[in-house]
Amino acid sequence: MASKVFVITSGKGGVGKTTTTAHLGAALALSGKKVAVIDADIGLRNLDIVLGLENRIVYDLVNVIEGACKLSQALVRDKRVEGLSLLPASQSRTKEAVQPEQMKALCDELREQFDYVLVDSPAGIEGGFRSALAGADSAIVVTTPHVAAVRDADRIIGLVEAAEKGSPQLIINRMDMNLIKKGEMLDQEDVVEILAIRLLGIIPEDSAIVSASNKGEPVVMNGKSLSGEAYRRIARRLEGEDVPFIELSSDSGFFNRLKSMISSN
Amino acid sequence: MAWFFNSKKTSKESAKKRLQLVLMHDRASINPQLLDKLKEELLQVIEKYVEIDTSGMEISLDGDKRTVALVANIPIKGTR
Numbered sequence: 001m002a003s004k005v006f007v008i009t010s011g012k013g014g015v016g017k018t019t020t021t022a023h024l025g026a027a028l029a030l031s032g033k034k035v036a037v038i039d040a041d042i043g044l045r046n047l048d049i050v051l052g053l054e055n056r057i058v059y060d061l062v063n064v065i066e067g068a069c070k071l072s073q074a075l076v077r078d079k080r081v082e083g084l085s086l087l088p089a090s091q092s093r094t095k096e097a098v099q100p101e102q103m104k105a106l107c108d109e110l111r112e113q114f115d116y117v118l119v120d121s122p123a124g125i126e127g128g129f130r131s132a133l134a135g136a137d138s139a140i141v142v143t144t145p146h147v148a149a150v151r152d153a154d155r156i157i158g159l160v161e162a163a164e165k166g167s168p169q170l171i172i173n174r175m176d177m178n179l180i181k182k183g184e185m186l187d188q189e190d191v192v193e194i195l196a197i198r199l200l201g202i203i204p205e206d207s208a209i210v211s212a213s214n215k216g217e218p219v220v221m222n223g224k225s226l227s228g229e230a231y232r233r234i235a236r237r238l239e240g241e242d243v244p245f246i247e248l249s250s251d252s253g254f255f256n257r258l259k260s261m262i263s264s265n
Numbered sequence: 266m267a268w269f270f271n272s273k274k275t276s277k278e279s280a281k282k283r284l285q286l287v288l289m290h291d292r293a294s295i296n297p298q299l300l301d302k303l304k305e306e307l308l309q310v311i312e313k314y315v316e317i318d319t320s321g322m323e324i325s326l327d328g329d330k331r332t333v334a335l336v337a338n339i340p341i342k343g344t345r
């Protein structure tokens with residue numbers, strides 16, 4: 001049976017778990033799937049604001065778990081991206097408010113109603129991560145091509161395997177072609193060789209990601225950005241399609257700057 | 266010109282080498298100090314039985330995919 005509940009995790013903080021959950025969730029929904037994204041970073045609610053749904057929240061994950069509301073009441077449906085629903089984190093509680101068994105029960109309930117469930121894990125290897133992992137069939141590990149992030153990714157991969165969730169799949173985020181060309185950044189082959197798990201996708205360093213979260217609009221809604229295309233391809237790979245990886249471009253290079261100056265005139 | 270650029274090690278090469286080494290230790294939960302101690306004791310045991318060439322020996326962690334092995338290459342001079 002193919003996995004449908006994925007935990008998006010990393011070990012190290014700030015490498016792009018929430019970004020990945022938001023845009024991959026939106027990409028899957030835009031391709032016609034029913035998708036639930038869960039913010040499991042209790043106390044540090046982020047997924048709602050990245051998706052632009054922060055003003056539509058009534059109930060949250062902890063309310064559902066404690067029985068204060070029904071699951072359907074807490075799910076926020078995205079009006080722009082059909083098929084995408086968000087289960088927000090509680091902002092006023094702490095990670096201890098959710099136990100692994102409770103997360104598992106919740107994911108099993110969502111599994112009935114959705115084609116995909118993506119759980120945005122908090123950073124770290126403690127309780128919050130354990131709970132986020134509990135209900136998942138398998139893990140998607142996000143890293144950047146930086147030494148500390150790769151080392152932490154390796155640790156998380158070990159923990160996921162020890163929890164018998166199989167071998168995780170890898171997304172390498174914030175790839176910078178200028179640095180890679182100069183030999184100043186690990187490239188995708190290096191990272192895959194080091195971590196020895198399946199590569200699911202690469203995401204470029206892209207200002208479109210920053211402006212997308214500024215606006216609260218998934219980057220995949222903008223047909224032009226390279227990161228949007230990267231997320232769409234990852235969605236297709238999850239669906240079992242064999243899609244080539246994106247060609248990274250060095251878009252801050254002189255010629256590209258010149259080119260974009262000319263084309264914007 | 267290529268030799269000129271190649272003569273200087275790029276930072277990504279250092280990153281890769283350092284990561285590969287540290288992950289070997291992480292995965293085996295063995296730190297370099299522990300490995301040294303292990304080497305020392307291992308040699309004491311082996312030396313009870315055979316005479317070894319300590320200058321030519323090599324004991325280290327080696328890895329393939331996500332598994333780690335303790336690899337020892339210990340040249341023997343003769344039996345005791």
Ligand SMILES: Nc1ncnc2c1ncn2[C@@H]1O[C@H](COP(=O)(O)OP(=O)(O)OP(=O)(O)O)[C@@H](O)[C@H]1O
Pocket residue numbers: 010012013014015016017018019020041046121122123173174175203204205206207209210213227
């Ligand atoms: N490919 C990218 N290009 C540019 N900026 C990015 C990219 N990926 C992530 N960012 C930025 O990096 C920051 C951290 O990303 P994000 O919040 O997704 O990380 P996280 O792993 O969820 O962090 P935390 O561990 O705190 O939950 C955000 O401001 C995001 O906009």
Ligand SMILES: [Mg+2]
Pocket residue numbers: 017018019041046120121122
């Ligand atoms: Mg996050």
